Amino acid sequence: MTIAEKILAAKSGKTSATPGEIVEAFPDLVMSHTATWRSASVMQRIGATKLYDPDRLAIVLDHISPAKTEKYAADQQISRNFARNNGVTKFYDIDAGIAHLVLMEAGHVLPGDLIVGTDSHCTIYGSLGALGTGIGYTEVTSVWITGKLWLKVPESIRIILENRFASGVYSKDLMLYLIGKLGADGCSYKSVEFYGGSVSDLSVSERMTMTNLAMEMGVKCAFFPPDEKTAAYLKDKLADPSRYRPVYADPDAKYEQDIPVDISKLEPMVACPHEVENTKPIGEVAGTHIDQVFLGSCANAKYEDLVVAAGILKGRRIHPGVRMIITPGSKKIMMDAMSSGVLQTLMESGGLVTNPGCGACAGDGGTLADGEVCLSTANRNFIGRMGSSKSQIYLSSPATLAASAIKGVISDPREFLA
Amino acid sequence: MQSVIQGRVYKFGDNVNSDIIIPGRYLIYIDRERLGQHAFEMLGEGFPDKLRSFDILVAGRNFGCGSAREQAATAIQGLGIKAVVATSFARTFYRNAINDGLPIVECPALVTAVQEGDEIQIDLEAGKIHFGSQEFTFPKMPDSVRKILELGGLAEYLKSQLHPAPPAPQA
Numbered sequence: 195m196t197i198a199e200k201i202l203a204a205k206s207g208k209t210s211a212t213p214g215e216i217v218e219a220f221p222d223l224v225m226s227h228t229a230t231w232r233s234a235s236v237m238q239r240i241g242a243t244k245l246y247d248p249d250r251l252a253i254v255l256d257h258i259s260p261a262k263t264e265k266y267a268a269d270q271q272i273s274r275n276f277a278r279n280n281g282v283t284k285f286y287d288i289d290a291g292i293a294h295l296v297l298m299e300a301g302h303v304l305p306g307d308l309i310v311g312t313d314s315h316c317t318i319y320g321s322l323g324a325l326g327t328g329i330g331y332t333e334v335t336s337v338w339i340t341g342k343l344w345l346k347v348p349e350s351i352r353i354i355l356e357n358r359f360a361s362g363v364y365s366k367d368l369m370l371y372l373i374g375k376l377g378a379d380g381c382s383y384k385s386v387e388f389y390g391g392s393v394s395d396l397s398v399s400e401r402m403t404m405t406n407l408a409m410e411m412g413v414k415c416a417f418f419p420p421d422e423k424t425a426a427y428l429k430d431k432l433a434d435p436s437r438y439r440p441v442y443a444d445p446d447a448k449y450e451q452d453i454p455v456d457i458s459k460l461e462p463m464v465a466c467p468h469e470v471e472n473t474k475p476i477g478e479v480a481g482t483h484i485d486q487v488f489l490g491s492c493a494n495a496k497y498e499d500l501v502v503a504a505g506i507l508k509g510r511r512i513h514p515g516v517r518m519i520i521t522p523g524s525k526k527i528m529m530d531a532m533s534s535g536v537l538q539t540l541m542e543s544g545g546l547v548t549n550p551g552c553g554a555c556a557g558d559g560g561t562l563a564d565g566e567v568c569l570s571t572a573n574r575n576f577i578g579r580m581g582s583s584k585s586q587i588y589l590s591s592p593a594t595l596a597a598s599a600i601k602g603v604i605s606d607p608r609e610f611l612a
Numbered sequence: 613m614q615s616v617i618q619g620r621v622y623k624f625g626d627n628v629n630s631d632i633i634i635p636g637r638y639l640i641y642i643d644r645e646r647l648g649q650h651a652f653e654m655l656g657e658g659f660p661d662k663l664r665s666f667d668i669l670v671a672g673r674n675f676g677c678g679s680a681r682e683q684a685a686t687a688i689q690g691l692g693i694k695a696v697v698a699t700s701f702a703r704t705f706y707r708n709a710i711n712d713g714l715p716i717v718e719c720p721a722l723v724t725a726v727q728e729g730d731e732i733q734i735d736l737e738a739g740k741i742h743f744g745s746q747e748f749t750f751p752k753m754p755d756s757v758r759k760i761l762e763l764g765g766l767a768e769y770l771k772s773q774l775h776p777a778p779p780a781p782q783a
Binding site: 216228229232235236239240241242257263265266269312313314328329330331332333335336339340344378379382383412414469471556557574576577578579583 | 627629631632635636637639640642653654655656673674677678679680681682685700702703704707708711712754756765766767768770771774775
């Protein structure tokens with residue numbers, strides 16, 4: 195069995211699971227973010243009062259936080275009261291950051307877990323070997339009450355990575371390359387497992403970027419098989435270390451396809467408006483005018499990402515025609531970047547640092563006017579996502595973002611890394 | 613949910629994402645009416661009103677990709693749209709549509725055959741679509757899914773499970 199087949203079998207009390215089969219699975223964790231009030235409203239409307247298991251709920255108020263209108267404030271109040279009244283202890287308020295990063299930092303995501311949540315980028319939990327997948331808010335209510343949901347067992351695909359990135363090329367560039375090559379539905383409904391000689395070199399942070407971006411080719415879930423780096427990341431985070439139980443694919447597991455990639459051949463990549471699959475090598479878009487850069491989102495606002503950007507920006511100023519917004523992914527990331535001096539470097543170079551959270555990626559500040567162009571490290575460049583339907587969003591790695599902020603146009607980071 | 617859905621189609625291309633269907637700024641609403649007012653507004657002024665004169669959306673590959681926002685399905689219903697037929701759907705939209713009580717059908721051949729304004733008839737129970745003299749088939753939905761759609765969505769289904777109707781009086 196593949197990793198997805200094994201996890202889905204285990205969580206539905208079966209000894210095996212095969213692609214196409216529908217199982218009734220019991221998730222270990224149900225994540226809800228800003229959408230929590232909607233699930234709570236459904237629960238009230240249908241007259242349900244009892245949760246299956248409050249310990250399986252995790253609530254993080256990350257999008258549009260702190261509240262910017264009375265409506266958001268009222269919605270957050272519903273979420274907060276719901277957590278309090280129902281004994282939900284894994285509750286994180288507006289100070290914590292982006293749900294995915296917060297839950298992984300807190301040790302709530304373990305190899306072999308099944309995690310569903312009100313966010314398509316739940317696929318990121320596969321960076322630690324957990325099966326994460328997105329569902330809607332009504333279905334979250336259903337899992338809150340019944341403890342279970344139906345899931346189709348997906349076919350699996352192996353992506354086999356060999357060699358090392360060249361200087362200036364990162365996991366974001368690899369994923370933009372793959373999304374461009376395979377398309378926005380290139381892995382639709384599939385489970386993706388990453389293997390190959392490159393995998394042990396990739397940090398947990400890079401794995402997070404990759405399993406997050408995998409969503410943009412339509413995956414149901416994506417995995418890095420747990421290794422020493424996974425164990426080291428979780429070492430001091432687990433209340434009960436005996437719960438560290440990695441799940442691996444069997445040697446005779448069946449895969450629909452193997453996709454080999456020599457990552458040493460890749461260049462920095464940029465996704466152009468208005469679809470993530472519209473990717474181009476940096477050379478084809480270099481020189482494009484930009485008004486704003488956004489270093490943020492669950493894809494690329496982790497500590498390592500801020501360090502990469504700060505490495506290029508240190509001792510330099512961003513172009514006077516560019517605004518740079520930095521939204522650290524979580525409070526912990528922000529505090530680490532504060533004590534290491536990374537935040538100071540980013541601010542000295544001309545950047546604005548906001549509170550941790552989803553920020554401009556979710557339309558919270560940093561709104562774009564008609565005709566404006568933003569280069570972002572986020573995972574989506576859909577029309578109007580950051581403001582006007584007449585604005586444009588390009589996506590890149592933090593390094594390409596930093597180089598571009600300095601030059602005022604989309605620029606190759608390699609000239610700053612030579 | 614009606615078992616037979618009839619009406620005029622509006623046709624989209626591939627990869628219509630859920631940010632286009634309903635922008636993030638309107639996720640503060642969950643009611644059909646208000647969401648419908650802003651559905652697809654990113655595509656131009658007056659677009660929501662234009663779509664109201666159609667009954668069924670037809671689209672290419674990967675309809676509803678991107679964000680897992682359930683309101684994408686709700687907003688489409690807010691326009692008075694009764695069903696979506698596509699070459700394929702993104703998995704989160706597919707689940708959300710069922711859970712929101714919006715019938716969805718994967719039927720690539722029909723998508724190729726029709727143009728904007730064409731009249732089609734979908735028979736969900738029979739797994740057939742009629743377009744003029746042509747007939748297209750699609751796999752019938754599992755009974756469990758049909759039950760959710762018939763009741764108008766997952767919330768109503770859950771309600772029916774939590775508060776079962778009293779047994780009919782003995783004859």
